[in-house]
Every structure is written in C-alpha cells, then in structure tokens.
Amino acid sequence: MSTKIEPLVNDGYAGEPAKRALQYIQSQREQGGAVVGVYCSYAPLELIRAMGGVPAVLCAFANKTVEAAEVVLPANLCPLIKSSYGFIITDTCPFFALSNAVIAETTCDGKKKMFELISTYRPMFVMDLPQLPDQKESQENWTVMTKKLRTFLEATFNRKITDESAEAEIKDTNMKNDMMNRIFDFAALKPSVISWNELYDLTFLAIPARGGDIFPLLEETIKKLEARVNEGVFFGKVDSPRVLITGCPVGGDATKVFRIIEEAGGVMVAVDNCTGMKLFMDRIEEDTDDPLAAIARRYLKIHCSCMTPNTRRLTELDKMISRFKPDVIVDVILHACHSYNVESYKIKEHAKKVHGLPYLKIETDYSQGDVEQIRTRVESLFDSI
Amino acid sequence: MISAGIDIGSRTIKLAVVENGNVILTRIKANSYNPLEVCGEILEDVKYDAITEIKAFAIGVRKVCPECRTILDIGGQDTKAISLNDTGGIDKFEMNDKCAAGTGKFLEIMATALGFTLQEFIEAGLSAEKSTAINNMCTVFAESEVISMVARGHNRAAIARGIHETICRRSVAMLKKVDIIGKVAFVGGVAMNSCFSNILRQEIGPALFVPEDPQTVGALGCAYIKTTKES
Numbered sequence: 001m002s003t004k005i006e007p008l009v010n011d012g013y014a015g016e017p018a019k020r021a022l023q024y025i026q027s028q029r030e031q032g033g034a035v036v037g038v039y040c041s042y043a044p045l046e047l048i049r050a051m052g053g054v055p056a057v058l059c060a061f062a063n064k065t066v067e068a069a070e071v072v073l074p075a076n077l078c079p080l081i082k083s084s085y086g087f088i089i090t091d092t093c094p095f096f097a098l099s100n101a102v103i104a105e106t107t108c109d110g111k112k113k114m115f116e117l118i119s120t121y122r123p124m125f126v127m128d129l130p131q132l133p134d135q136k137e138s139q140e141n142w143t144v145m146t147k148k149l150r151t152f153l154e155a156t157f158n159r160k161i162t163d164e165s166a167e168a169e170i171k172d173t174n175m176k177n178d179m180m181n182r183i184f185d186f187a188a189l190k191p192s193v194i195s196w197n198e199l200y201d202l203t204f205l206a207i208p209a210r211g212g213d214i215f216p217l218l219e220e221t222i223k224k225l226e227a228r229v230n231e232g233v234f235f236g237k238v239d240s241p242r243v244l245i246t247g248c249p250v251g252g253d254a255t256k257v258f259r260i261i262e263e264a265g266g267v268m269v270a271v272d273n274c275t276g277m278k279l280f281m282d283r284i285e286e287d288t289d290d291p292l293a294a295i296a297r298r299y300l301k302i303h304c305s306c307m308t309p310n311t312r313r314l315t316e317l318d319k320m321i322s323r324f325k326p327d328v329i330v331d332v333i334l335h336a337c338h339s340y341n342v343e344s345y346k347i348k349e350h351a352k353k354v355h356g357l358p359y360l361k362i363e364t365d366y367s368q369g370d371v372e373q374i375r376t377r378v379e380s381l382f383d384s385i
Numbered sequence: 386m387i388s389a390g391i392d393i394g395s396r397t398i399k400l401a402v403v404e405n406g407n408v409i410l411t412r413i414k415a416n417s418y419n420p421l422e423v424c425g426e427i428l429e430d431v432k433y434d435a436i437t438e439i440k441a442f443a444i445g446v447r448k449v450c451p452e453c454r455t456i457l458d459i460g461g462q463d464t465k466a467i468s469l470n471d472t473g474g475i476d477k478f479e480m481n482d483k484c485a486a487g488t489g490k491f492l493e494i495m496a497t498a499l500g501f502t503l504q505e506f507i508e509a510g511l512s513a514e515k516s517t518a519i520n521n522m523c524t525v526f527a528e529s530e531v532i533s534m535v536a537r538g539h540n541r542a543a544i545a546r547g548i549h550e551t552i553c554r555r556s557v558a559m560l561k562k563v564d565i566i567g568k569v570a571f572v573g574g575v576a577m578n579s580c581f582s583n584i585l586r587q588e589i590g591p592a593l594f595v596p597e598d599p600q601t602v603g604a605l606g607c608a609y610i611k612t613t614k615e616s
Contacts, residue, residue, distance in 0.1 A: 363482065370482070377480060380439035384475035 005233060008198040008221055015197055017204030021057070022094055024209055028054040029098060034157045037099030037122065039084060040107055041274040041302050042129055044146055044295045045208070046169035046284070051159040055208045058102070059093035060084040061252025063366035072117070078336045079365040080249060081110045088118045101156050103149065105129045107306045108339060125152040133300045133307050143296040150292065166291040170284045176211030179218040180280040186225040187269045188324045191234040192242070193225055196258050196268035203276055236267035241382050244326035246272040246317065246347060248334040253366035257332050257374060264378045270324035272317065273332070278302065281316065305339035313343070314350050321355055327385050328358045335365045358384050389428060390607025392441060393420050396461030396489060396574065400427045401604035411601040436610055438603060439467055439478050445606030446570040447473040449596040454567035457560055458603070459575035461489045464556060468563040477563040486522040487555045489575045494524055495548045498531040499541050506545050510580035513546035522555070546580070553584045571595045572602040
C-alpha cells in the first residue's frame with residue numbers, strides 16, 4: 001500500500017470534520033437557514049430542513065469539558081452526557097452558539113435529566129421516545145411526537161412545514177442515503193479502499209447536510225474511490241483484520257479506539273454506530289398520504305440499546321456482517337452506558353455463536369489514560385483470529 | 386539454539402532462557418521507575434520483538450501444562466482470564482480495567498494495612514478459623530475499611546482470610562466470563578500465594594494447576610515463541 005494517498009475530501013478540512021460541518025452550517029445560516037441543535041439520531045432532521053432550517057449536531061465528544069460538568073453532574077455518568085453538559089455551561093460549543101433551538105429525546109435516564117439542566121439556555125423540545133418500538137401504540141405516539149415537533153418548530157421560527165416540503169426532504173434524504181451506501185460499498189471491498197478517517201469525515205458532514213447540497217461532493221468521492229480501485233490503492237495490508245465497530249456513539253476523543261485498532265494493523269470496514277453508518281442504512285417511505293408518519297416510522301427503527309427488546313440491532317448486525325465481511329467485532333461501550341453495556345452480552349453471544357466471529361468489548365471514556373490497556377486487548381484480539 | 390523472553394510486569398521483570406526447548410535459566414528482578422534499565426541489567430545486548438501478554442501466557446502455559454485450556458494470571462497490577470482452544474490458540478480473554486482491585490498490589494496494600502508482612506498475611510489467612518469479608522474493592526476504600534475493622538477489634542487473621550476469599554471469588558467470576566474448560570492454570574506472582582491457591586482450589590477443584598514457577602510463565606512464553614518462529 002502506498003504511503004501517501006490523497007484525502008478523499010480534499011478541502012483543507014481532512015481529519016477535522018467538525019470544522020467542515022461548522023462551515024456548512026454557517027453558510028446555511030447566512031442564507032437564512034434556522035439552526036436547530038440536535039444531540040441524537042432520533043431527531044427527525046427532515047422536519048428541520050423542511051422549514052428551510054439546518055440541523056447542528058451538538059458537541060458531545062471531548063474530554064476537556066468533563067471536568068467542568070462534574071461540578072454539577074455525578075462523576076459516574078456517561079462521558080457523552082458529561083461532555084455535552086460541560087460544553088453548554090462553559091459556552092464552548094460553536095454549534096450550540098449558532099443554534100436557536102434544541103431537540104431532545106427521552107433516550108436514556110442520564111440524558112433526560114441532563115436536558116432538564118440545559119433547558120433554560122435555548123427553547124427546547126423534548127420528544128417522548130417510546131421504547132417498545134414494535135408496539136402499535138409506540139408507532140402512533142411517536143408520530144404524534146413528530147407532529148408536535150412540527151408545531152414547536154413552526155411556532156419557534158415562525159415558518160411553515162408543509163407536507164409537500166416534508167415529502168421533498170424525504171426524497172432528498174433517500175437520495176443522500178443511496179449515495180452514502182454506494183460509498184460504503186467501497187469499504188465492503190476486500191481490501192477496503194476507504195479509511196475510517198474518511199468515513200468519519202463523510203458521515204460527520206452528511207448527517208446534518210441536505211443531500212442536494214453535498215451531491216457534487218459525494219459524486220466526486222465516488223469517482224475518486226473508483227479510481228482507487230482501478231489503481232489498486234487500498235488501506236492496510238491485503239490480510240489486515242477487518243473490524244466492525246458497534247455500540248455507543250464514537251467521536252472526538254473516543255476515536256482513540258479507532259486509532260489504536262489502526263495502529264495494531266486493523267482496518268475498520270463498518271461502523272454500526274450513530275456517528276457511523278447507522279442513520280444511512282434505511283430509506284424513508286416516499287409518496288405516502290402522511291409524510292410525517294413515514295418519517296416517524298423510519299426513526300423509530302433506529303436500533304439504539306434504549307429500545308427493548310432491541311432485536312433489530314441483531315438483524316442489522318447480520319446484514320452488516322454479510323455485507324462488510326468483518327473478521328472481528330469490537331463493541332465500544334462508554335462508561336456508565338448501562339443499556340449498551342448490558343446488551344453487549346447478547347452481541348457477544350450472537351457474534352460467536354451465529355457468526356463465529358471473535359468479539360471484544362471495550363469499555364472506555366474520553367480520557368487517554370487507558371490507551372495502552374486497550375492496545376493490549378486489541379492486539380490480543382487480532383492474535384486470536 | 387538459545388532464545389530468551391522477558392516479561393516486564395508492573396512489580397517485577399522476569400527473564401526465561403530456553404536452549405533447544407529446555408529452560409536453562411529464569412531470573413526475576415524488582416521493577417523500578419526505569420524499567421528499561423532493569424531490562425538492561427537482567428539481559429544485556431539482546432535484540433527483541435514484543436508480543437502481547439495474552440499470547441505470551443497462552444504459549445507459556447501450554448509449555449508447562451500442555452492440556453490446560455483456561456488461564457488465570459494475577460500479577461502486580463493486572464488480572465487476566467484466558468481460555469484456549471484445543472490447539473492452544475486464544476479463544477476468549479478478559480482483563481481488569483484501570484483499577485488495581487483484585488491484583489497482587491491490592492493484596493500487598495491490605496497486608497500492610499493489617500500490620501503484616503506479605504508472608505505473615507498469607508500465613509494468617511491460611512491459619513484463620515473464621516473469615517471476615519470486606520465490602521470495598523477500590524484499593525483506597527478497602528484499605529480504610531480494613532483499618533476501621535482492625536480498630537473495632539476484628540481478628541486480623543479472619544480479615545486476611547476474608548480478603549483472600551473476596552479476591553478469589555472475583556477471579557472465578559472473571560474466569561467464568563471466558564468459560565472454565567479443562568485444566569485451569571493459575572500463574573503470575575499471586576499464584577505463589579498459598580492461601581490464595583488453596584481457596585481457589587476449593588472453588589475450582591482438582592482441575593486447578595499451579596506450575597512450579599508461576600511467575601516466569603509469561604517470560605517463558607516469549608522465549609518459546611522465538612524458538613517456534615525460527616525453527
């Protein structure tokens with residue numbers, strides 16, 4: 001593998017996806033786009049775009065704000081929640097500074113209570129997320145919540161969200177997701193021609209961005225990847241262990257896990273996390289009588305561990321395993337994230353018994369103190385292949 | 386052919402030298418603030434590769450106990466449980482996190498808190514007729530718990546026994562995570578603690594195997610992988 005490969009998104013922001021996303025959101029704002037802060041994948045982004053707004057994924061991945069947060073929050077809380085809160089009280093999240101409102105969801109207890117503490121900083125809409133997603137009532141309630149969100153956004157920003165504009169955003173998302181999946185297909189190649197850094201760069205931008213806005217970038221990316229295939233460019237070695245990442249959201253300081261995996265000789269080919277491929281894996285039903293209900297149906301399918309029984313996580317994992325052909329599964333659990341931590345047992349059993357794949361759970365936070373311990377585990381995991 | 390392996394632990398550095406498949410020398414030195422200097426002292430002018438400690442123990446254990454399928458290694462600052470497949474490859478492994486609970490260092494600190502030397506602590510645990518359990522696993526909190534118990538007049542030997550039992554149960558729980566299959570090798574410095582291995586034998590039964598020199602098994606694994614590579 002040649003040592004110097006041109007970055008896939010060569011715009012001067014390679015490896016700094018937050019700056020690229022910030023630049024995108026700022027440019028949308030200058031054109032009159034209302035900025036709405038979001039924390040979680042359950043926020044129906046199509047509604048924000050349907051009123052001419054732009055979603056801003058708020059800061060949640062840095063260790064530097066944890067200390068400030070621990071003045072108020074218990075130390076034994078998930079670092080994502082502590083970091084998020086720390087960013088707000090230290091006023092250091094540029095995405096929050098740009099936002100005029102925030103959408104929150106009742107995913108886990110820690111987040112729910114943290115949202116109460118930051119509810120005074122911006123107008124906030126908390127969506128009551130049903131946690132038995134396969135119940136008929138859950139679907140109905142979540143649709144009601146999605147429609148209430150429309151009312152909140154319309155009132156807060158004095159704009160209209162019509163069914164037609166929502167339908168247009170559904171189609172835009174589907175187009176974007178199709179393009180992203182064409183890019184993910186290059187990670188499925190053996191050996192993979194796209195690195196985790198590049199995937200991270202792309203998903204970081206593609207989550208907030210409207211498909212139409214980034215269409216040229218995605219098209220160019222696909223051309224570059226095709227060229228890599230033709231030129232025989234790839235990452236790692238031909239026989240590098242292929243890693244599928246699952247579990248909690250992994251961003252910022254938690255990407256230490258990705259770096260360690262890469263340094264140990266592994267290649268990340270699939271990232272089944274909210275910060276990775278998860279949001280792009282499904283389509284929203286088009287041309288229905290009720291586009292908001294269609295949006296609600298899609299979002300309720302997200303296989304977060306806050307759901308029970310979260311059987312969809314296993315079926316999605318099956319699909320990813322057959323598509324990306326990993327050699328190992330690494331489950332990244334943030335400290336004190338009880339639902340992912342408990343669910344990890346099911347994932348381990350499923351990986352071993354159904355797929356015969358080695359499995360490693362890494363429980364960590366945003367500090368760098370455990371890097372060497374994680375390295376030992378990852379190297380040993382690769383030894384066991 | 387002669388080859389050597391070094392296991393750099395938190396408390397001690399271990400060397401094993403193997404000639405034509407036979408161990409001809411093992412050496413143990415206390416580690417210091419400068420581990421490389423101690424390595425230099427223990428073995429001069431030797432170039433080396435590094436393998437993971439999990440692999441080192443997997444290989445080392447199979448050399449001293451070819452039928453062992455499960456490994457418990459308790460060292461100065463970590464505890465590892467490893468299960469092997471029938472050809473000796475790593476199947477599953479678990480390690481303690483960023484915490485000294487249940488390690489050799491923990492036992493040393495508890496001995497000191499009880500006013501014992503390590504040897505006295507082990508003997509007290511062995512001779513105790515009763516056992517007083519402790520509740521805290523954080524080394525610092527456990528130390529203050531032990532000090533309070535001593536101040537309240539609890540029998541020191543019973544506390545020593547209770548500490549050994551508590552750590553032993555935690556170790557067995559870790560072993561169960563990787564599955565206890567076949568013979569179980571108990572290695573690392575803590576395997577020299579006869580109170581600990583006695584209690585562990587009560588939990589695991591005759592499947593437990595403690596090698597003669599449990600502390601150097603990791604270094605031995607390093608030495609043997611060298612011979613495997615070159616032969």
